[in-house]
Amino acid sequence: MKKIIVVGNGMVGYKFCEKFVAQDTSKDFEITVFGEEPRPAYDRVHLSEYFENQNAEALEMAPRSWYKANGIELITSERVSDINRASKTIKTAKDREFSYDYLIMATGSSPFVPPIKGVEKEGVFVYRTIEDLEGMLAYAAKLNKEKPNARAAVLGGGLLGLEAGKAVLDMGLEPHIVEFAPKLMPRQLDSRSSQVLKLKLESIGLNIHLSKATNQILGDGKITGMEFGEDDRLDVDMLIVSAGIRPRDELAKACGLEVGVRGGIVVDNTMKTSDKNIYAIGEIALYNHMIYGLVAPGYDMAEVAVKQILGETNVVMPADIDMSTKLKLIGVDVASFGEPFMPADKGHSIIFENKTQYLYKRINVSHDGKKLLGGILVGDASDYSMLHQIYLNGMKIPEDPAQLILPAADGNAAFGDVMDLPDEAQVCSCESVTKGQICEAIESGEANDLASVVSCTKAGTGCGGCKPMVKDLTDATLKSLGIEVKDSICEHFDLNRQELYDIIQVKGYRTFNEVIDNHGKGCGCELCKPLIASLMATIHADTANKEYAIQDSNDRFLANIQRNGTYSVVPRVPGGEITPDKLIALGEIAKKYDLYTKITGGVRVDLFGATLNQLPLIWKDLISHGFESGHAYGKSLRTVKTCVGSTWCRYGMDESVSFGIELENRYRGIRAPHKIKGGVSGCIRECAEARGKDFGLIAVEGGWNLYVGGNGGATPRHAELLAEQIDNETVIKYLDRYLMFYMRTAKPLQRTAAWQERLEGGMEYLKEVIIDDKLGIATDLEKEMQTLVNRFECEWTQAINNPEMMKRFSHFVNSKEEDDNLVFVPIREQKMPEPWN
Amino acid sequence: MEEVLEKYNATKIEDVKVWFKAASVNDFPVDGGACVKYKDKQIAVFNFARIGKWYACQNVCPHKMEMVLSRGMIGDDKGVPKVACPLHKKTFSLENGENLNGDMDAIATYPVKIEEENVYIGFSD
Numbered sequence: 001m002k003k004i005i006v007v008g009n010g011m012v013g014y015k016f017c018e019k020f021v022a023q024d025t026s027k028d029f030e031i032t033v034f035g036e037e038p039r040p041a042y043d044r045v046h047l048s049e050y051f052e053n054q055n056a057e058a059l060e061m062a063p064r065s066w067y068k069a070n071g072i073e074l075i076t077s078e079r080v081s082d083i084n085r086a087s088k089t090i091k092t093a094k095d096r097e098f099s100y101d102y103l104i105m106a107t108g109s110s111p112f113v114p115p116i117k118g119v120e121k122e123g124v125f126v127y128r129t130i131e132d133l134e135g136m137l138a139y140a141a142k143l144n145k146e147k148p149n150a151r152a153a154v155l156g157g158g159l160l161g162l163e164a165g166k167a168v169l170d171m172g173l174e175p176h177i178v179e180f181a182p183k184l185m186p187r188q189l190d191s192r193s194s195q196v197l198k199l200k201l202e203s204i205g206l207n208i209h210l211s212k213a214t215n216q217i218l219g220d221g222k223i224t225g226m227e228f229g230e231d232d233r234l235d236v237d238m239l240i241v242s243a244g245i246r247p248r249d250e251l252a253k254a255c256g257l258e259v260g261v262r263g264g265i266v267v268d269n270t271m272k273t274s275d276k277n278i279y280a281i282g283e284i285a286l287y288n289h290m291i292y293g294l295v296a297p298g299y300d301m302a303e304v305a306v307k308q309i310l311g312e313t314n315v316v317m318p319a320d321i322d323m324s325t326k327l328k329l330i331g332v333d334v335a336s337f338g339e340p341f342m343p344a345d346k347g348h349s350i351i352f353e354n355k356t357q358y359l360y361k362r363i364n365v366s367h368d369g370k371k372l373l374g375g376i377l378v379g380d381a382s383d384y385s386m387l388h389q390i391y392l393n394g395m396k397i398p399e400d401p402a403q404l405i406l407p408a409a410d411g412n413a414a415f416g417d418v419m420d421l422p423d424e425a426q427v428c429s430c431e432s433v434t435k436g437q438i439c440e441a442i443e444s445g446e447a448n449d450l451a452s453v454v455s456c457t458k459a460g461t462g463c464g465g466c467k468p469m470v471k472d473l474t475d476a477t478l479k480s481l482g483i484e485v486k487d488s489i490c491e492h493f494d495l496n497r498q499e500l501y502d503i504i505q506v507k508g509y510r511t512f513n514e515v516i517d518n519h520g521k522g523c524g525c526e527l528c529k530p531l532i533a534s535l536m537a538t539i540h541a542d543t544a545n546k547e548y549a550i551q552d553s554n555d556r557f558l559a560n561i562q563r564n565g566t567y568s569v570v571p572r573v574p575g576g577e578i579t580p581d582k583l584i585a586l587g588e589i590a591k592k593y594d595l596y597t598k599i600t601g602g603v604r605v606d607l608f609g610a611t612l613n614q615l616p617l618i619w620k621d622l623i624s625h626g627f628e629s630g631h632a633y634g635k636s637l638r639t640v641k642t643c644v645g646s647t648w649c650r651y652g653m654d655e656s657v658s659f660g661i662e663l664e665n666r667y668r669g670i671r672a673p674h675k676i677k678g679g680v681s682g683c684i685r686e687c688a689e690a691r692g693k694d695f696g697l698i699a700v701e702g703g704w705n706l707y708v709g710g711n712g713g714a715t716p717r718h719a720e721l722l723a724e725q726i727d728n729e730t731v732i733k734y735l736d737r738y739l740m741f742y743m744r745t746a747k748p749l750q751r752t753a754a755w756q757e758r759l760e761g762g763m764e765y766l767k768e769v770i771i772d773d774k775l776g777i778a779t780d781l782e783k784e785m786q787t788l789v790n791r792f793e794c795e796w797t798q799a800i801n802n803p804e805m806m807k808r809f810s811h812f813v814n815s816k817e818e819d820d821n822l823v824f825v826p827i828r829e830q831k832m833p834e835p836w837n
Numbered sequence: 838m839e840e841v842l843e844k845y846n847a848t849k850i851e852d853v854k855v856w857f858k859a860a861s862v863n864d865f866p867v868d869g870g871a872c873v874k875y876k877d878k879q880i881a882v883f884n885f886a887r888i889g890k891w892y893a894c895q896n897v898c899p900h901k902m903e904m905v906l907s908r909g910m911i912g913d914d915k916g917v918p919k920v921a922c923p924l925h926k927k928t929f930s931l932e933n934g935e936n937l938n939g940d941m942d943a944i945a946t947y948p949v950k951i952e953e954e955n956v957y958i959g960f961s962d
Contacts, residue, residue, distance in 0.1 A: 491915065512868075513887070523868075523887045525912030526921035526928070549869030553908060553923030561923055565903040612908075811904075812879075813860045813871040821841065821879070821897070821904045836901050 005100040007080045009035025012282030012298035013106035014061045019306045021070040031072045036079040048163045051170040083255040105280040109245035118217030124239045127164045140171035156242035157184040164240045166330040176207045188336040193360040193378045200358035260286040269316040271305045279305040296429045326384045333381035338374025338391045361405040385469040418472045428459035428466045442477045490527040493520040512550045537671040541791035554633030564833035568608040570632035575642045575660035576603030585625035596830045602639040619796040628794040636671045640664035640678035643687035654699035656682035669792045673746040691719045694752040709756035717753045736785040845895035845945035853959035872907035881907035891949040892931035898922040
């Protein structure tokens, strides 16, 4: 049996093992892997997620048991210290000796720490391993305790440096990014896009210092600041160095392998080093005189080495390596592909920039206008996959290439269909999955939906950036095979939401069992039960108390279930207007039950940490002070946010508060396909952010402008103008019609924005239905809404007045005790649930 | 946190040593669940009225170790009765505890019997 030793258990070292054992011809080999870190390989690309959840396991590429199951010996916490090429053996720091037939060098790189005076001081960290992160967390926790407003700087404004900046934010310290170059991400971005990114990052609280060369680190033993020039200093309490990487080639040098002038083991296109029994892959390999610091080329190298060893010598690395990247940095999309910086002799650039929305898009096009050569996207990279494919496959571009980045006026994308891609187009570059492989998986019957496509091709399991395209491809392929991509709600019903709505309305069903007995099969599930509950609520104005076992968890308990199984309670504060007495009452109730208290983004006070048993007690107290349920738990109207309006504001054109309260009280309690939020602004300064809501009003000369279909959710969208300069009465009339039309026809969990986007005929059609009553249903819609409005009842009051309903609210049926599993820890003089591990 | 899980071991009807009288059948919602305390254990008990059956399992969801399964919604997956955790909708078979939408370890299930309108849960300890 032949022996392979893999030195290094990072992402690429792991990928080598994974690809190796997947080959049928690999059975004659025995693999031993050495990692100097204490744990098996993990996903370093998503390292910053560790700050959010501190779950090292979630980052694992594969658990230890995987290595065992595949016959691979994994030796961690043991560094390889010596290679003897003549005897084909290695030695470890624990002085153990192992022999090999093939040696795979996957030692990667280490962070480069520039030789700045004082860089050894306490409080200076590098950003590479989970252990580094743990060190930072401990130090930050100490700082947070000792010093309010402690600051941490990151040295280096590259990709990793900005990730580290997010880490600093997550650790609760004031973040500063210090970059030597005059722009951020100098390798990926041009100056203008870097400027846009800088503005965006500053808007979320990062302080960015460009063109700063650090002379020395200040402090007596531990860091207190950084000095750039004589009078140019920055006081900081912690520093994270992220100034680039250096290949870990010390082992290779010591055993005489050929290395590059600036480090890295020289390899040819078969990934062989100057010793034919030794391969180098990943960030240690110097290929084409370059170190590739991305995961995708590292994975390709692993594949080549596997195939070479197994005798498929025709598999080699391509001469050109695609360095395109797309990532989400601190919630900001950043992508660059192909040739991002355009030398003028090669073609023209088309640039779209909108600093108010932190948007920058640039594409580089050949002189003849026929080829896409590269580009940069900041702020919105949703078109990246398609642009990247066009670039990779040299596909035809529109006559006016600007259409590729300009928002399309007619709502239709300028791109062709995903099905136009050639079969060899690489859709998932992390796992090298082509369009052909995805289509084949479906056509052969191996996969029949997105989940099975992902599990059998592995597409989308790396960085995940290609997921939307994989979904589009899956849907389109299924459709091309004549398989209807059904929107039936679950296995229990062959109907969609709209069909069920009509059936329940016509037949007048009142219970879930009636509906499933007559039109479905089985017992129902967590998808169809709450959906039918919501439909019956919309049709009959029943509250969630009616049949509580079919309600989604939050509706069942009339509160929001939180991270540790306790609940948050949100009393309604219509329009955000609250008397001092009521505000005091909220404070006192929060104190009485020891609730974490926070003012939300939607002008409410949120009270967290209530146990099931406490909920009714808290509601009783709230109700006695005149509060009612805020329905923060339901797919229903959450808030109507208001600015202060003409009563107090010197710019106010109309009374936004009074009208906001009226609207909130009108639509409270109605249940819809998704949550609904409203906003009313007293003037065009838009302090209520009304255009970021499902419905929004802005006071203008001569009345209100009514906007619909906006939101600030996962895919933020501005609301669109439905009607101009209308009076209060007309606003209510149109809103009744609009909301009811949405509630009747939207898909489950579809927000107004997505519903509106998919309405055939778009905004014009919507105007015809709502304003011109083209379908002749306006009166019905108004009547239905009025019925719901008239039947409003506070669900909390209903529940606490009914002993039968109250049974729900105890943790145990056979004991008065509370959940003994709950653990709270302190945070800024309040409490929070113990973090998940 | 994982040590919480060690308390819960699936029990087969032939291994039952104690039939614990939990509560009256009327204390459980129709087609829903509630939580029962037994010694230091929390057990979720479900009244599957639609098919006239009762099921019991550990109350702790193995995904994030929260005591919430009794508050989950019940239903069936191709005929297999199941519960969906209210936190992240992980679903588990109530017949054998199997995780139906992923590869988490199975949860512990316990036998239930009804005598004279009372709900009994079977334990081996």
